[in-house]
Amino acid sequence: MTYLPGLLDTEAIRKDFPLLDRTVHDGKKVVYLDSAATSQKPRQVLDAMGEYYERHNANVHRGVYTIAEEATALYEGARDKVAAFINAPSRDEVIFTKNASESLNLVANMLGWADEPYRVDHETEIVTTEMEHHSNIVPWQLLSQRTGAKLKWFGITDDGRLDLSNIDEIITEKTKIVSFTLVSNIMGTHNPVEQIVRRAQEVGALVCVDASQAAPHMVLDVQALQADFVAFTGHKMVGPTGIGVLWGRQELLEDLPPFLGGGEMIETVSMHSSTYAPAPHKFEAGTPPIAQAVGLGAAVDYLSAVGMENIHRHEQAITGYAVKRLLEVPDLRIIGPADAEDRGATISFTLGDIHPHDVGQVLDEQGIAVRVGHHCARPVCLRYGIPATTRASFYLYSTPAEVDALVDGLEHVRNFFA
Amino acid sequence: MTYLPGLLDTEAIRKDFPLLDRTVHDGKKVVYLDSAATSQKPRQVLDAMGEYYERHNANVHRGVYTIAEEATALYEGARDKVAAFINAPSRDEVIFTKNASESLNLVANMLGWADEPYRVDHETEIVTTEMEHHSNIVPWQLLSQRTGAKLKWFGITDDGRLDLSNIDEIITEKTKIVSFTLVSNIMGTHNPVEQIVRRAQEVGALVCVDASQAAPHMVLDVQALQADFVAFTGHKMVGPTGIGVLWGRQELLEDLPPFLGGGEMIETVSMHSSTYAPAPHKFEAGTPPIAQAVGLGAAVDYLSAVGMENIHRHEQAITGYAVKRLLEVPDLRIIGPADAEDRGATISFTLGDIHPHDVGQVLDEQGIAVRVGHHCARPVCLRYGIPATTRASFYLYSTPAEVDALVDGLEHVRNFFA
Amino acid sequence: MYQEVILDHYKHPHGRGLRDGDAEVHHVNPTCGDEITLRVRYDGETIADVSYEGQGCSISQASASVLNELLVGKELGEARKIQAAFLELMQSKGQLEPDDAMEEVLEDAVAFAGVSKYPARVKCALLSWMAWKDATAQALSEGKTA
């Protein structure tokens, strides 16, 4: 077995993840290298949700009976856990949504309907980057179409970094919001938050950080980021599907208008008019994802017990090893940073002119699960003039042996299509 | 034991619902009479979700590896099941949302951003009713504020029915959309769909039916309803939290614009512009509630196996018995229809001048879980000049013995505050 | 949670009804529809009267009655201490065991300790106290007290 400094005790960790025992294609053990799409879930998270449904299931808020009080305490307790996990100044700044996409749409819509000084309209500009997930592009395109605001973006350098050389022309006095990803979901790039935030603050623009690929993998401290909004998603951080988070600065959440209307988000309703509950409830219309919040609470407990610093160190070790081994494969070209510096454990590549679909399919026959396609980041593929990539992504349960399996698998792919 | 014709074999059914074995307050068995807020979940639904997470968890669509194909088949299979459950002409008409509130907001937003002939603007009118859940009021208030459209509504009669006497003045040539609930969540009233749909069709208005309190309890046939949109929510129909449904007529879903933007809902994205996937994907931005869809699929399987007609008959029997027994309690006043005709198994009442909070709390001490408050239908409380009600709601697992426990509990409440 | 003391205050409220005051406020608990209209009258630094009217559950009604009993006749500074102590007790989530010192300050109001375990009811217990605080601030800003 390959020894790398910084590795976690994956033998112990893998016991918590039932799916990692799965076999496919006549007994081949799954090598799951698609955690950037969604992570696997530990028993602890599944048990927390099971326990909720079997013992404490009731609708939250307003119930005066025991089980409803318990359900409310569990749901709001999950909010406390998430707030602590991201070092939020206040629990009331943590909004539960259905996924990161809803979180980002929520920000875009709040700003579209806001009063001054936040209002995005035809005289203002929105800034994003070419490196974004579609979920951080399309909401801004829609906002731009609906308000007339101009959409601008940062490009990408040849080695997969944000090109900030023209930052003063991109972010200007007209900019109302700058929204960018902390970690690229296709190339793994870590982006320089500080420089962007500094410029945004200079011109008085708000900053929204898409932390979907960061929250699962490193310490996320919303105060240190100095952003105004931070979005992420539960299913990528060992939590369940069906829940996302938007953190927002309290005074903004107070000032900005609601998005979805309905039960739970109101203070008082008459047919003529309604007033809204204070944040976070103002932004949580309808029955919330109660069991999923409980699951996400258990997920951050799990991650915290392992330690986000330790997880980060583990992934750095794996990434360094994977980059080195992948570059040994003939005709393999890494799309994005081709080293282990300032990057996460997500590596995209092309393999000669073998189409990624074929790479993925032949890897699957060996039990290796990678993702192929544009990874909801088609502008990156356009930028590099490729139709798609093959992407391997690692997490706290990934091992050097799995890197080796991938490299062997790729050799087999090459021979197969030679 | 009380024998009533039409009852289900609740002894067998209750074995499927782990929570119904829960005890509170030193061993008192829970009498769960709050299914209108959220239903309990059978083991079959929990197992389906557990199985998904433990064996098939992957992000859906586009994956070429085995587990991703399985996850996609399970997710899309759930859509097939829901489509069959509501007799949808096409599976592509079934959109998964996070809850009924999102479904209703989705309709309101589609119409706000639509082109003619659907567009809601300051020259048009929106119609709803005084009997709605806040989730079918606030989205329309927001739409009205944002577009200038006029919001109109049907009132309620003294005995808890919709007052349609002025239907021709309420629904006019200016009306673009009529949105109303099939079954009231506070009074249990069943509303006369046909008459409203006929008038809406006469003037060319679209019809949106909030079936949140109908889908769990009776055969829901979207074709028979002749509505354009039908919304409901998973957690009330023995499914998980975190998932809702919007059914919409195919040609409308084709014509109407998207709401949330992001991954999964696109066809192709460049920084300059994007095109959208066909429905239902156009309306499902981001990673969908995959496990929750699987759970909802298992829920409709469960309900179908028992039989929606049988469930309806069971609830009618329980409702008849409950109305009769409740009216024996001195000072008890039913808010809503005071008989078992054209109503569901949800009964709101007041008890002299004992505040519902006190009623609920003292019932809880006996293990009886009812909901108290305005039940997210404050206009109904305003209509009857009461601050709140106590609401008991029944489902396929409810028994006549639980009705008796409630009636005994209410006697205790009266003595306690006498 | 339904201590005898609470039920007594509920059934036989102290000082209920609206009388003359220096300031009046109307507070609502939107989640349950509890409402109170409350007036304060000051005589220099002394609370001359707290009068109120409203509808609500036994907890909110009893709490207003206890408030009237406790605060009328007290100096403002003293009343504020009592209000703070009651607030602390209600936010204690059932973790605070009232001791003699607390009982000295809160008298009958210690009976509400049990209510603090029920988050949904804490607001009911606090409704009149928040209204009193608000009315007092209003009276002060209008310079009715010294």
Add this chain to the structure above:
Amino acid sequence: MYQEVILDHYKHPHGRGLRDGDAEVHHVNPTCGDEITLRVRYDGETIADVSYEGQGCSISQASASVLNELLVGKELGEARKIQAAFLELMQSKGQLEPDDAMEEVLEDAVAFAGVSKYPARVKCALLSWMAWKDATAQALSEGKTA
């Protein structure tokens, strides 16, 4: 799914390259970036040529090659039957066991039966066939064929 026949067509495609045609279409599979530009040329009712260029996975490439081999020289009616049979096979979710009759019609294309089990790849296999159908409709509407 990677039958020898498919790999052969992938590595040695038939009729690849763009040549003169009566109509040209460009089709894209947005989920994987597969693209094809395809031209058809008719000689009365007979398909004189199907020429194409594009990028994509082995399945989409091989499928275009098979299409060329199968359709060129056929009458339009016959070609439509083949196209319908191929579509049916690809939508069979692996449930259709190709028999002799089918093999008669589809020849090499029966090798794609295994692909039908992989929903993500069915679109790849159909890309060129949809393009051909579209190009033919276009050629027809422009009256290039009889």
